[in-house]
Amino acid sequence: MAILVDNESRIIVQGITGSEGSFHAEQCLAYGTNIVGGVTPGKGGQSVLDGVPVFNTCYDARRSVQANVSLIFVPAPFAAEAIMEAADAGIELVVCITEGIPVRDMVMVKAYLKNKQTRLIGPNCPGLLTPEQAKVGIMPGFIANPGRIGVVSKSGTLTYEAVYQIGRVGLGQSTCVGIGGDPIIGTTMVDVLKLFEADPLTDAVVLIGEIGGSMEIEASEYVRQHGTKPVIGFIAGETAPPGRRMGHAGAIVSGADESAAAKKAVMRSSGIIVVDSPALIGEAVAKQLQTA
Amino acid sequence: MNIHEYQAKELLKQYKITIQDGVVLSDAVAAAETITAVQQQFNTQAVVIKAQIHAGGRGKGGGVKFCPNTDSAKQAIDTILGMNLVTHQTGPEGQLVRKVLVAQALDIESEYYVAITLDRSTGCPVVMVSPEGGVDIETVAAETPEKITRVVVDPVVGLRAFQARHLAGALGLSGDVYKQAVAFFVKLYFCYEETDASLIEVNPLVVTTEGQLVALDAKFNFDDNALYRQKTIAEQRDTHEENPSEVEASKHNLNYVKLDGNVGCMVNGAGLAMATMDIIKFEGGEPANFLDVGGGANVETVKQGFSIILSDPNVKAILVNIFGGIVRCDRVAKGIVQAVSEMNLTVPVVVRLEGTNADVAKTVLDESGVSIISATTLEDAAQKVVQAAS
Numbered sequence: 001m002a003i004l005v006d007n008e009s010r011i012i013v014q015g016i017t018g019s020e021g022s023f024h025a026e027q028c029l030a031y032g033t034n035i036v037g038g039v040t041p042g043k044g045g046q047s048v049l050d051g052v053p054v055f056n057t058c059y060d061a062r063r064s065v066q067a068n069v070s071l072i073f074v075p076a077p078f079a080a081e082a083i084m085e086a087a088d089a090g091i092e093l094v095v096c097i098t099e100g101i102p103v104r105d106m107v108m109v110k111a112y113l114k115n116k117q118t119r120l121i122g123p124n125c126p127g128l129l130t131p132e133q134a135k136v137g138i139m140p141g142f143i144a145n146p147g148r149i150g151v152v153s154k155s156g157t158l159t160y161e162a163v164y165q166i167g168r169v170g171l172g173q174s175t176c177v178g179i180g181g182d183p184i185i186g187t188t189m190v191d192v193l194k195l196f197e198a199d200p201l202t203d204a205v206v207l208i209g210e211i212g213g214s215m216e217i218e219a220s221e222y223v224r225q226h227g228t229k230p231v232i233g234f235i236a237g238e239t240a241p242p243g244r245r246m247g248h249a250g251a252i253v254s255g256a257d258e259s260a261a262a263k264k265a266v267m268r269s270s271g272i273i274v275v276d277s278p279a280l281i282g283e284a285v286a287k288q289l290q291t292a
Numbered sequence: 293m294n295i296h297e298y299q300a301k302e303l304l305k306q307y308k309i310t311i312q313d314g315v316v317l318s319d320a321v322a323a324a325e326t327i328t329a330v331q332q333q334f335n336t337q338a339v340v341i342k343a344q345i346h347a348g349g350r351g352k353g354g355g356v357k358f359c360p361n362t363d364s365a366k367q368a369i370d371t372i373l374g375m376n377l378v379t380h381q382t383g384p385e386g387q388l389v390r391k392v393l394v395a396q397a398l399d400i401e402s403e404y405y406v407a408i409t410l411d412r413s414t415g416c417p418v419v420m421v422s423p424e425g426g427v428d429i430e431t432v433a434a435e436t437p438e439k440i441t442r443v444v445v446d447p448v449v450g451l452r453a454f455q456a457r458h459l460a461g462a463l464g465l466s467g468d469v470y471k472q473a474v475a476f477f478v479k480l481y482f483c484y485e486e487t488d489a490s491l492i493e494v495n496p497l498v499v500t501t502e503g504q505l506v507a508l509d510a511k512f513n514f515d516d517n518a519l520y521r522q523k524t525i526a527e528q529r530d531t532h533e534e535n536p537s538e539v540e541a542s543k544h545n546l547n548y549v550k551l552d553g554n555v556g557c558m559v560n561g562a563g564l565a566m567a568t569m570d571i572i573k574f575e576g577g578e579p580a581n582f583l584d585v586g587g588g589a590n591v592e593t594v595k596q597g598f599s600i601i602l603s604d605p606n607v608k609a610i611l612v613n614i615f616g617g618i619v620r621c622d623r624v625a626k627g628i629v630q631a632v633s634e635m636n637l638t639v640p641v642v643v644r645l646e647g648t649n650a651d652v653a654k655t656v657l658d659e660s661g662v663s664i665i666s667a668t669t670l671e672d673a674a675q676k677v678v679q680a681a682s
Binding site for chain 1: 381413415416515518520569570572647669671
């Protein structure tokens with residue numbers, strides 16, 4: 001497989017009967033994703049989207065259809081609860097798309113997951129896409145092609161832009177991972193870099209970060225010490241003034257090391273190829289693979 | 293969301309934290325009686341007049357005055373109430389002072405810094421203290437980082453007494469005031485947790501000559517995502533303190549931040565919006581704003597977006613950059629055409645639509661007859677809009 005999800009993943013959608021959940025579950029199914037069920041408390045026993053069974057709980061879904069991946073569209077006030085339920089039911093991978101979850105709730109989720117085997121992607125992220133195998137989230141399927149470039153990003157539409165540029169230079173992706181831009185997220189850039197590093201089907205990685213936090217600095221340190229594959233990076237927010245929040249709750253420069261310039265400098269010194277213009281991501285990847 | 297000092301102190305009071313108390317005043321007509329009331333209530337002649345604006349650096353900007361008697365207090369209120377206070381955080385345009393806090397004056401023996409916020413690297417709350425109170429914490433962090441003590445809190449068990457003792461010890465306190473500090477840290481942590489605060493800063497926390505631990509100032513930031521369950525806090529929002537265009541944008545679920553350049557931009561998604569600002573700069577222009585129209589870019593949002601961008605007189609050209617994933621570009625294109633023709637835009641508009649049905653969208657734009665400059669790639673779009681603005 002590529003990383004995290006493929007055509008054998010057994011995916012359930014928590015919140016499948018809501019408008020967001022139902023719309024995107026349908027899109028995922030249309031892409032060919034193996035969605036084996038949905039969860040909405042109180043609606044167990046129903047069937048939606050031409051035969052997808054709905055369960056009351058993740059426990060039921062785990063037992064009945066052997067779900068190992070959950071995709072969450074539950075509204076923000078209840079999303080933390082949904083993540084914890086999936087984890088407690090033994091779901092191995094939880095992808096939470098929901099935007100606007102209070103930080104205090106995520107603090108508790110993070111603490112709760114410490115003693116669980118579950119990996120969380122997100123929240124407030126576009127999810128995962130392994131081209132022609134599984135779309136677990138809201139990334140538009142048509143922009144991606146199967147290939148050998150791994151993509152990890154904090155952003156949504158900027159990820160689409162990067163994926164699209166990779167396609168324009170005739171390359172494709174192993175897996176695209178949107179980790180989200182909130183202050184607290186489950187899976188970090190380093191976590192994803194480790195997975196790509198170990199994946200025999202990935203040759204190079206595109207890393208898209210933004211201002212705020214220190215995740216890109218940690219990723220640089222990992223690349224410096226352990227990276228064997230080329231990493232091409234871009235940091236959004238060079239022009240953002242310090243102290244102002246730029247959309248994502250995490251995109252705010254609150255310390256010197258959190259500016260785009262500081263992050264780019266550290267990334268470059270760690271051997272990451274950094275482009276200053278977001279229009280040059282695809283070209284940089286192509287150039288790197290030619291010289292490698 | 294932020295609140296004023298007087299509101300922050302009310303909140304601390306609810307958690308039984310001793311504050312420098314006072315009475316808030318918004319009309320100079322009531323100045324005399326307010327001063328008298330404060331003098332009587334706190335048994336003091338001297339009072340402190342403190343401008344109530346969200347920005348920091350009020351003291352240096354002339355917004356805080358110690359007044360030894362009634363006359364000087366009246367004078368200070370006359371000066372500060374209604375003044376345009378400029379601090380390093382307000383920017384050169386300053387902020388109008390609509391309220392002042394008439395506070396009791398205290399005899400201060402020592403000052404400390406205390407804050408609670410989220411430590412992003414561990415995903416846990418962190419309490420930070422420093423014996424260097426009353427000064428800018430960034431300066432302390434840069435020059436004498438060893439003077440800052442950090443205690444990371446396990447959210448499952450909360451701030452424990454042993455941690456509070458460690459913090460009180462780090463401030464060099466002893467005796468009764470040490471005990472007061474231990475209790476203070478525990479109460480402050482409860483307050484942080486229960487109010488969904490993202491930052492509480494008490495700077496300075498002081499010890500008076502009478503040996504009392506008092507919060508002399510207080511600043512709160514709250515998690516906007518949690519305001520739905522913090523109704524009494526949400527009601528304290530003061531939109532006077534926010535940029536009017538940003539307030540207007542938030543009413544329409546648009547995320548707008550005003551900047552200083554002349555190239556307006558309208559983008560879907562925060563990351564792409566930042567990247568669009570970056571490439572405008574990269575191509576030699578200056579972005580006038582950040583604007584994320586979110587997932588549903590329709591005629592209404594596009595129109596609202598244009599009117600907010602154009603409320604900034606500096607804007608000389610606009611770039612619309614939409615990457616249609618789930619959103620169909622042809623629909624966005626129709627929205628743009630309708631908005632542009634209805635609104636009689638006088639500045640050039642460069643449009644780049646990519647993703648679902650982008651080719652159909654281009655035809656819609658080209659055949660519309662409205663004057664729109666269409667662009668293909670991100671680079672092409674940035675070059676065209678920078679040229680149009682110059």
